[in-house]
Amino acid sequence: MRPNFSLRLRVFNLNCWDIPYLSRRRADRLRRLGDFLNAEGFDLALLEEVWSEQDFHYLRQKLSPIYPAAHYFQSGVIGSGLCVFSKHPVQDFTQHVYTLNGYPYMIHHGDWFCGKAVGLLVLQLSGLVLNAYVTHLHAEYNRQKDIYLTHRVAQAWELAQFIHHTSRKADVVLLCGDLNLHPKDLGCRLLKEWTGLHDAYLETQDFRGSEEGCTMVPENCYVNQRELEPFRLGIRIDYVLYKAVSRFYISCKTLKTTTGHDPHSGSPLSDHEALMATLCVRHSPPQHNPSPTHGPAERPPSISVLREAWTELDLGVARARWWAALAGYTATLGLLLLALLGVLAAGRGAREAVLLLWAPGMGLVLGAGAACLIHMQEAKGLCRARAELQHVLGREREAQDLGPESQAALLPGQQEGRRAKEQ
């Protein structure tokens, strides 16, 4: 590779709000999105909430002259909603479905049925290996009383671990998506801390778009204004994150968002705003090419975030076990009721009451039994994330005993990411 190697990467991200029968003006928005992507010719377009595979196929057909590579990440009952379009050939696709993603009995929220996931595509661009990830985490329905907070933290950890383990030979890592996390939320901090990814909005040299980079703004006519009431300017929950892992430097030259309208000031493409980033990858000059273990002094990794996540997961485990126990006791009560009804039926007493209570009794046993299984599974999933975090924290204690150098080597992702950031 040439020492003055330089690569410009134009990336598009949008949560498309493409829900069949529910989203307004779906077909028109999709058509205009296709036209815009074709006109712009991004290197990569990463989309979320494309809940209709038919719509994906429509886009694939429309975009195929400019974006010959396309993939839809299948998952759950409905599909993950994630898809990608690439101007360049894609070497590999794979995905990871999050272990925890809400509850099947919360039908009105629907996240469980989507099987939220992270999709990975590996590209080789001029000899550079790019791992691009696209994801969509569990929605936040009530910020004051968020029953999915722990699931989102566990998802952020799984996402960080998936990136950490699959990007070891990548030169550049790119993560786009709707994280459903505000920048200072625990999950967002955990993700950035463990992977060392940089936030394009915070790092860009040139930002044009909505105030404070918000990706859900009150100006957007499709946004639920009541939900945005506490946030005057809107919220920032969609991200372009990146890092260079090896001998490269990466920087964000420009970041644009739409501002409640489509890029031509027409009606919006979605209820979310689109993100358009121009990233520049350069070969690191020799004087700025420190080895991973002998790089410039870095601030020690923020273990406090890992501890905070551990505590949140620990509380989640206790809650999940409490619900599992409650459901278990309820199912047992239901069984006792059925046994009582059986005895009454055998004695031919209260025949009508037996017939009437037979269905609710069965419902109680089956419903509570299913809820018990769901929360036992939830507890196991949370235990898994907690154990992985516990292991990291244990290593941190050992590193502290050994001195600051070992401590700095604790989070390779973070260190590499920071090192690779263009200064």
Added chain:
Amino acid sequence: MRPNFSLRLRVFNLNCWDIPYLSRRRADRLRRLGDFLNAEGFDLALLEEVWSEQDFHYLRQKLSPIYPAAHYFQSGVIGSGLCVFSKHPVQDFTQHVYTLNGYPYMIHHGDWFCGKAVGLLVLQLSGLVLNAYVTHLHAEYNRQKDIYLTHRVAQAWELAQFIHHTSRKADVVLLCGDLNLHPKDLGCRLLKEWTGLHDAYLETQDFRGSEEGCTMVPENCYVNQRELEPFRLGIRIDYVLYKAVSRFYISCKTLKTTTGHDPHSGSPLSDHEALMATLCVRHSPPQHNPSPTHGPAERPPSISVLREAWTELDLGVARARWWAALAGYTATLGLLLLALLGVLAAGRGAREAVLLLWAPGMGLVLGAGAACLIHMQEAKGLCRARAELQHVLGREREAQDLGPESQAALLPGQQEGRRAKEQ
């Protein structure tokens, strides 16, 4: 690293058949297993079917002086049953739970409740990065009419993809576990083909143990003899697989199995036989250190296996969709029945029949509805694996058009694995 670097790695693998209340002489077998592992001091002990976390904690306590690092992979409702004990510090743990793993309504088979998974531990041994994987795939209950064949093929593909994507910076890859696959089964061939892993039994310089390396043998008093009837010598479904990825050569010096008794000729440790391998990792001499793209001539990757897997998954998708449709129609019929009962109840006709049929009607709707969701989810999971295979096959067609060099570069895992095998 010294040019004459050499590392001896002693590995133990056993499916422990540790099922609370069901497995015979559990406590005694576990105690003897602990004693044996302590006496032998393997580098790694990888265990499957440790279904009781209490038993894991017993082993952890017993083994901690010799194996200070231990981990239990939490998953599903019960737990994955997978655990590891390591003499050396472990840098990282993570796991991947298989998307497809049987059906929750097959309660008597129980696999769904375990959340079968693959666990990964990353170790640094004398500067060498070792990725060790432990797994347990879905059981085969009826070889003649195997309703889980497609799930096991999908699991083998997910396992291969997980190894492929997470081992890119590893020097050595080791996979141990109960694959529930005979050596010539499609899943086993697919796994080996896509990852380039070598089978210790086929490659070892010195084998001592059961005939044909079988890991379930009729001599074992815990084995269900009726199930083994078609196989005179037994079956080989537990494996030690390995490869060197980068500048190393790996070989299997010795492989031992138990032979229906414990290693001291006492009663068996499990219904499976234990595998004990001594692997030797050496720095590759410069003349045998070809670069991945300029290595010695390799036989082209066996695309026929990928095609075979694609066909199996495609059939599986059709089957899953058929079941989902059938369950959907049944749920609709159940709804109609409930509506009819509602009308009858409103008209005060056939009161007793209404009360009697109310519960079965509800059961039909809920049961068939749940089955519909389960098979829709199954179809999505199979579609996902099929799409990934389709992408690989598409690349193969392109590579064929471009010539033999590109074709050889198609399966990097395979190529690297073959290259690294000690000649």
